[in-house]
Amino acid sequence: MFDSQTWLPFVDALVGSLRRTTSRRELIALLDAVTADMGFRYYALAHHDDLRAPHPDRVDIMVYPTAITERLVAQRRYRRDPVIRGCIVADSAFLWSNLGNIIHLDRRDRDTFELGTREGLNEGITVPYVRLGECMGSCTFAGTDRPETAERFLGIAQMVGIFAFQAARRLLSPRPIVVSPPRLHPRPHDCVVLAGHGLSNKEIARALGLTPRTVDGYMTEARHLFDAHDRTELVVSAVLAGEVGLHELRRQPE
Secondary structure, three states: OOOOOOOHHHHHHHHHHHHHHHHHHHHHEEEEEEEHHHEEEEEEEEOOOOOOOOOOOEEEEOOOOOOHHHHHHHHHOOOOOOOHHHHHHHOOOHHHHHHHHOOOOOOHHHHHHHHHOOOOOOOOOEEEEEOOOOOOOOEEEEEOOHHHHHHHHHHHHHHOOOOOHHHHHHHHOOOOOOOOOOOOOOHHHHHHHHOOOOHHHHHHHHHHHOOHHHHHHHHHHHHHOOOOOOHHHHHHHEEEHHHHHOHHHHOOOO
């Protein structure tokens, strides 16, 4: 564990190493080291996408408890995960314990955190990674014996997370497979954006000058398009697919 007097040289050396990384094995070794140095046990560096099968154009490095990986990947629960939803709203590294100030947390989110705590993920720092025209991703460090000290590593995690994700992208296939995302037509798109602002279907209908039945149809169409089970999954899926911009969710609806 390093202190405030040594973190800058540490990060400078680590960023240099990340820039020179030439293999996935090297990158994992560096992540293993920095995770331990910050007092965490687990980490994840991954795109927010369906990672059940390998993709040459997706970052997918997870050192998580098996139950968490099963939930996020095999069960495709990543779209409902509160940390991933937090990445859509946050513009920099955030503490998991501060998520309640970033997004609305419901009973299912609290159940998710309880599962994480049972599996050793009692606190974490997540760094959103957003690159125009690409799938969103993040870098996370989680699980610590000293959660009260986690906040002091926000700045370090921010720098390391961004450079680690850039290194991982550089190591991907030079000719990635590009898959065209689903396309939302203008009116369904507007409905999804307003749903992301928390409006009900009736409120969306009033805002857009549509009938509630028409909005219901647009929302159902959009859920089918993204194979989303509820409004939360729909909004998250649309953002992750690049169909709804983060700026559209952050600005106030007209």
